[in-house]
Amino acid sequence: xxxxxxxxxxxxxxAAEADVFDVVVVGxxxxxxxxxxxxxxxxxxxxxxxxTDKIGGTSAMSGGMTWVPANHYAAAAGIxxxxxxxLTYMRAAHPPGWQETEDExxxxxxxxxxxxxxxxxxxxPLRFSLTNTPDPFQELPGAKSCRVLSVxxxxxxxxxxxxxxxxxxxxPQRMTVDETMxxxxxxxxxxxxxxxxxxxxxxWATDSIAQGGGLIVGLLKGCLDAGCTIELSSRxxxxxxxxxxxxxxxxxxxxxxxxxxxxxxGVVLASGGFEWDAQMLAKxxxxxxxxxxxxxxxxxxxxxxxxxxGATFAHMDQGNIVIQPPVRYEGKxxxxxxxxxxxxxxxxxxxxxxxxxxxxxxxVYDRIMDLDENGELIHQPxxxxxxxxxxKRSPLVGWYRFFKSGWLLKARTLDELARLTNLPxxxxxxxxxxxxxxxxxxxxxxxxxxxSNIYEKxxxxxxxxxxxxxxxxxxxxxxxxSLLGTKGGxxxxxxxxxxxxxxxxxxxxxxxxxxxxxxxxARTPSQxxxxxxxxxxxxxxxxxxxxxxxxx
Numbered sequence: 001x002x003x004x005x006x007x008x009x010x011x012x013x014x015a016a017e018a019d020v021f022d023v024v025v026v027g028x029x030x031x032x033x034x035x036x037x038x039x040x041x042x043x044x045x046x047x048x049x050x051x052t053d054k055i056g057g058t059s060a061m062s063g064g065m066t067w068v069p070a071n072h073y074a075a076a077a078g079i080x081x082x083x084x085x086x087l088t089y090m091r092a093a094h095p096p097g098w099q100e101t102e103d104e105x106x107x108x109x110x111x112x113x114x115x116x117x118x119x120x121x122x123x124x125p126l127r128f129s130l131t132n133t134p135d136p137f138q139e140l141p142g143a144k145s146c147r148v149l150s151v152x153x154x155x156x157x158x159x160x161x162x163x164x165x166x167x168x169x170x171x172p173q174r175m176t177v178d179e180t181m182x183x184x185x186x187x188x189x190x191x192x193x194x195x196x197x198x199x200x201x202x203x204w205a206t207d208s209i210a211q212g213g214g215l216i217v218g219l220l221k222g223c224l225d226a227g228c229t230i231e232l233s234s235r236x237x238x239x240x241x242x243x244x245x246x247x248x249x250x251x252x253x254x255x256x257x258x259x260x261x262x263x264x265x266g267v268v269l270a271s272g273g274f275e276w277d278a279q280m281l282a283k284x285x286x287x288x289x290x291x292x293x294x295x296x297x298x299x300x301x302x303x304x305x306x307x308x309x310g311a312t313f314a315h316m317d318q319g320n321i322v323i324q325p326p327v328r329y330e331g332k333x334x335x336x337x338x339x340x341x342x343x344x345x346x347x348x349x350x351x352x353x354x355x356x357x358x359x360x361x362x363x364v365y366d367r368i369m370d371l372d373e374n375g376e377l378i379h380q381p382x383x384x385x386x387x388x389x390x391x392k393r394s395p396l397v398g399w400y401r402f403f404k405s406g407w408l409l410k411a412r413t414l415d416e417l418a419r420l421t422n423l424p425x426x427x428x429x430x431x432x433x434x435x436x437x438x439x440x441x442x443x444x445x446x447x448x449x450x451x452s453n454i455y456e457k458x459x460x461x462x463x464x465x466x467x468x469x470x471x472x473x474x475x476x477x478x479x480x481x482s483l484l485g486t487k488g489g490x491x492x493x494x495x496x497x498x499x500x501x502x503x504x505x506x507x508x509x510x511x512x513x514x515x516x517x518x519x520x521x522a523r524t525p526s527q528x529x530x531x532x533x534x535x536x537x538x539x540x541x542x543x544x545x546x547x548x549x550x551x552x
Contacts, residue, residue: 027270032270046227061295124219169211274299284317293334320522420476
């Protein structure tokens with residue numbers, strides 16, 4: 001197993017020779033490691049450059065849910081699926097206008113996703129299991145019941161000296177997603193932990209983790225076994241371009257010293273999003289945000305480097321949006337990457353104190369980003385309105401409110417709550433009274449909550465349809481976007497190659513993960529995994545394309 005690289009060791013000539021590779025990959029998340037492993041398995045020399053001293057990026061902090069249509073697990077379970085059906089579903093599930101620009105990328109992703117999954121499992125110890133998480137829009141053509149995979153537990157011991165270098169998460173990862181849901185861990189954490197103690201004891205004894213951390217353990221093991229080297233605490237700061245306009249390397253900075261890593265075949269940028277860069281976020285993202293749940297190192301480094309060599313951007317206003325409670329991570333205020341707003345006795349109101357959608361709608365997060373004809377946000381500031389029984393029942397709200405003073409507002413009356421939230425008091429009281437009437441009658445006459453489609457019906461079955469909001473104190477928290485990650489980035493072609501504004505490719509430069517312009521955007525077609533699975537596919541596509549273009 002290669003050592004963690006120490007930049008700048010040896011004499012100048014030896015160091016210069018050691019800094020030449022076939023491929024340089026910037027980043028260490030799922031997209032980056034898949035790209036690196038793909039190139040290394042093909043016999044190429046690969047250097048992975050990671051900005052921090054931890055490996056895995058946002059992927060390591062995630063639940064690791066992996067959406068791969070037409071995967072071999074579903075086939076083994078007798079579920080018929082195909083890339084063509086997945087493409088049909090993608091076209092039907094996306095808003096107008098997306099197919100015109102993204103269809104070629106969707107086609108490539110759907111075609112190569114199943115192949116990527118088989119390649120990964122053939123070349124690393126990572127294994128998955130099929131979940132019972134269906135596509136949310138089951139009424140659309142091409143939708144399937146089983147496209148989301150869950151990462152199986154894997155021991156960090158297989159990584160040797162890298163064992164303690166995997167980035168930790170804000171969520172527990174000893175159990176798989178299915179085990180966590182079966183234990184009802186986020187509703188009844190203490191009881192769930194007690195019931196799960198045999199699993200937890202076994203995983204602790206073997207130092208095994210699942211979810212996003214487990215994903216990174218498996219991918220990193222595959223990279224190391226294939227001969228990749230990884231350089232930590234090294235920030236990529238610029239791309240180098242040869243006299244013919246080909247990107248041929250990366251300038252990196254370590255301990256205040258710069259040097260150049262040469263890439264004979266090309267560079268893959270997969271360094272994450274830009275959610276922690278205040279200037280970029282203010283320029284490109286149309287809304288103020290609450291929390292970020294990825295590493296604070298996600299400062300758009302890849303975007304900036306690509307732009308400096310002529311790359312163009314797309315979808316910079318898109319993000320992986322949820323409403324999150326606050327938590328502390330590495331000394332900073334982060335968001336806990338879990339959905340919290342869907343409760344039978346909770347409603348969402350806009351700045352006028354009126355509901356504007358079904359709270360059980362799958363895309364309700366994206367609704368708060370709706371703009372008018374002048375580009376102004378229509379609904380914000382929006383609020384979740386409920387009462388104390390919801391707080392007592394929901395540990396994610398009840399416990400984590402203490403991480404940020406004032407995040408959860410509490411009032412003895414709706415009049416007082418209206419003053420605290422600056423909402424029109426008469427509108428708010430009327431809205432709550434109207435919803436309470438719907439709850440008593442069992443039908444949401446305004447937005448068909450829990451009844452308009454299969455996804456909403458399943459949510460109502462599991463959570464309950466509607467309960468009255470009538471037991472003070474009343475509570476509110478902002479229904480304001482929190483970012484799992486930004487999704488805007490470098491516009492690429494279907495091979496993952498970066499493009500200029502005129503549509504011409506930039507030779508030698510490829511982008512994947514949150515550094516590329518995500519072809520899915522904020523309105524995802526899956527309940528989970530539409531970043532991890534596709535990003536692994538794009539890492540695979542980038543590496544294969546890069547090698548094919550360098551055949552001569």
